[in-house]
Amino acid sequence: MIYFDNAATTALDTEVIERMYGVMKNTFGNPSSVHAYGVQARALIDECREKVASLLHVSPSEIFFTSCGTEAINMVIAGCCNDLNIHRIITSPLEHHAVMHACEHEVKLGRCKVELVKPDNKGNINIEELENIVKNGERALVCLMHANNEIGNLLSIAEVGEICRKYNAYFLCDTVQSIGKFDHDFKENNIHFAACSAHKFHGPKGIGFLYLNGDIKISPLLQGGGQERNMRPGTENIYGIAGLAKAMEVAYRNLEADVAYIKSLKAYMVKRLKEVISDVGFNGESEENGLHTILNVSFPETRKSDMLLYNLDIEGITASGGSACTSGSVTESHVLKAIVADLKRTAIRFSFSKFNTMDEVDKCIEVIKKVS
Ligand SMILES: Cc1ncc(COP(=O)(O)O)c(C=O)c1O
Known part of the structure; x- marks a missing residue:
């Protein structure tokens, strides 16, 4: 085969399997518990968050672990409409369903309208056309992917980020296919939100994260406990988090x-x-x-x-x-x-x-x- x-x-990297196996054997406490087992699990999550953040040159407080890229993307799109007074989303017909369907959902709820920037026949976004759309209308959320999962096209995120900076738009960059494959600088490129999924770079399934710029506050998608600093309720997937951090470490090392x-x-x-x-x-x-x-x-x-x-x-x-x-x-x-x-x-x-x-x-x- x-x-x-x-x-x-x-496929999982051997180093990831070994790391996850070690954590599964030795660290099973609930990170919310105040006893030693819980403290050990909490320390593990903190350490993983710091590793991920340092590899992406961001602050640990800007990383929120989620179940996958789709969840991170949904959090942002719903959060922008609910909390940031955004009622206009600019995206493209080449986005992943996680973006397209989350946008359609907001339209159905009557919370926003969607404007599409048309790609050319090679799948490239025309930056001038994008700028025209962004500047002609109310403050927008721009949702464009860095690397297309079907045709591999790469977006000039620096240029898109600059347009967003100029017209005060928010920028959600779907980086699910590019984290672990590019040295990212979200701050430099004015990316406010980014999504990650570990299984795309030899990490486990069922774990990802949202990068949320520290100056922005949105509300959680789910209601429940106070995990992930009140942003993502539910007992943390510590095995997945450990695997994700190890997969990132290996990816960026090599x-x-x-x-x-x-x-x-x-x-x-x-x-x-x-x-x-x-x-x-x-x-x-x-x-x-x-x-x-x-x-x-x-x-x-x-x-x-x-x-x-x-x-x-x-x-x-x-x-x-x-x-x-x-x-x-x-x-x-x-x-x-x-x-x-x-x-x-x-x-x-x-x-x-x-x-x-x-x-x-x-x-x-x-x-x-x-x-x-
Ligand atoms: C570009 C892109 N965005 C989002 C996703 C969704 O990621 P997940 O399946 O981990 O939720 C994928 C998955 O293939 C993807 O390729």
Whole structure:
């Protein structure tokens, strides 16, 4: 089996497994308890929060652990409408459903309107058009993703942050695909809110966090206890938190080498695909400029192309068709629909990690030759 679906989720790093195992064995107290077991669990969370914050150059008080990226995003969108007097959200048709559906929900509740900035046919956001939208209207929340999970396009977050600074807009940057893969500076880029999900960079599922700029106060999504400084009730997932912090530590320790290695895998895959498939194409910016982990390949229409993803799976190659987060069923991709003119071609997203090898790329190419 060859796993090329790392944008959907990644395998756990051995160091993460070992860290989580250690915590599971030795630290089971409830962090809210005042006895020694509780104090030990509380200290663990504090230590993890400090590690995460230092890797992102922010204050520990700006990190709130959540169950996933989706939860963090929902907290921000609801919080802006409820608490920050925001009734206008500017976003794009290429966002993850976590953003799109949370925005639609606010529209349904009558709390805001949504304005879309149109991408070009490569999936890029026109910065001038964005500026025009931001400046013409009331104070807005701009929700745009840093790295697109389907086509890998990267947003110029510095430019978007600058526009938000100029027109006093809030900036929610969906960094779920880019944390652990980029050295972030939220302050420099004027990002007020960012979301993280540990399973995208070899950490566990069921844990993420919200970065919330320290000058901003929003209310929690759930009602309950006072965990996460009254922002996220519910007994903390200490195993997940420990795994997340370890995954971040490993990711940032080896960042440069991992990025260079994964880039070389992707470049090799592009080269080989061009050699074996005439008329192969690449959706979005994934061929060259996009996120190093994502390659969205556009295969020409053939007798067998409809079955390509399925046949790859039969041959032991795991990739993805539509959006990964609805994996299991291949649904039509709203991202490709928004940018790709010829939907008759078959799009397959191959997404890589440090655990993949050149040999796997070679094997994959052999299978593609056979089944395409
Ligand atoms: C860009 C992006 N945002 C948000 C999410 C949601 O993350 P989670 O499934 O951890 O809630 C994903 C998941 O694939 C994603 O790729």
